[in-house]
Amino acid sequence: MLQPLRILFRPKWMVSRSSGSYVSRMRHLNKIKEEDEACRAALQSGNIFLYHKLAPLLRRTDSGIYQLPALQTKDVEEILEKLGEDKEMVKESILINCTEQNEAQFSFDVGAIEQAAVEELCRGTFVDLRKAFFLLRGSEAPLVARGQALLRWHQTNGFCSSTGQPTQRNQSGSQRVCHSSGITYYPKMSPVVIVLLSDGKRCLLGRQSTFPRGMYSALAGFCDIGETMEEALRREIAEEVGLEVSVDKVELEDARWFSLEEVQEALTIKAPPRNNKGEPTVFWVPPSYAIANRLIQEWANQQHLKS
């Protein structure tokens, strides 16, 4: 009997005495999200993370640690002016979140400006997002991913799909409106379920043909409209591995049961050994930032506790 190890990381709801600061932060965030004037004021004192064609700017400290530099609005205006651009462009920044101190955090893409010139002025490097995940500390990774997702959504939703007319964003970038049709567009999310199946001793991992060679991951799939997460999980497992673990070669190239020893070995691999074509030569699993890695790690820990 196959058992999903964990359907989701379910939060344990409880009322916290210290929830006051959380409530005020969420209310502040909602205000600057919804009210253009409040958002413009927040931008003046907020932090801006720069991207170039969706690649985030990272800075290496003297001790070799990579950080996500938080620039002030005036710093970005200065950079734009030095490079002969209109400093008003900074107002295109998109609200991502706010800090515990209620400082607003924004993302801004300088893709229209020469990359090297911005890197020199900022003493940093624009790095591909997936590479950035390896370099940043845990708490910065979700922020940088969220900033990129919002920038990407704006870059690809400039026109109304009903009228073909340009859409206009609000100040925070939480929505875009087509004034011709009156349609409001909100950033799109695609809910995904991910599961690690276990038969008690082994766990089932699959690989798509697009994965790097040798890498196997937990089974995952997008939810359909109107489906609960549990229904999506049930369907995805049926589609991808079937009752007798027959593999759907369209979505999955391979799925196999792996023992605790194999999984433990794979979890220790930071960078898999590669052949002369640069292809990995061993079984490995997604890196530590991936949800699949956390599920596999947790399964391995549970196996230890059982033995």
Ligand SMILES: NC(=O)c1ccc[n+]([C@@H]2O[C@H](COP(=O)([O-])OP(=O)(O)OC[C@H]3O[C@@H](n4cnc5c(N)ncnc54)[C@H](O)[C@@H]3O)[C@@H](O)[C@H]2O)c1
């Ligand atoms: N974080 C992790 O550890 C981890 C591990 C495995 C997969 N994932 C991610 O989970 C996501 C889903 O996994 P999957 O690729 O196996 O999905 P899946 O099994 O649903 O198959 C992908 C197919 O779904 C369709 N599709 C693509 N984008 C869609 C969308 N936005 N909404 C609905 N359908 C869409 C396409 O036909 C695509 O071929 C992917 O983005 C994948 O990268 C993450």
Ligand SMILES: [Mg+2]
């Ligand atoms: Mg899948």
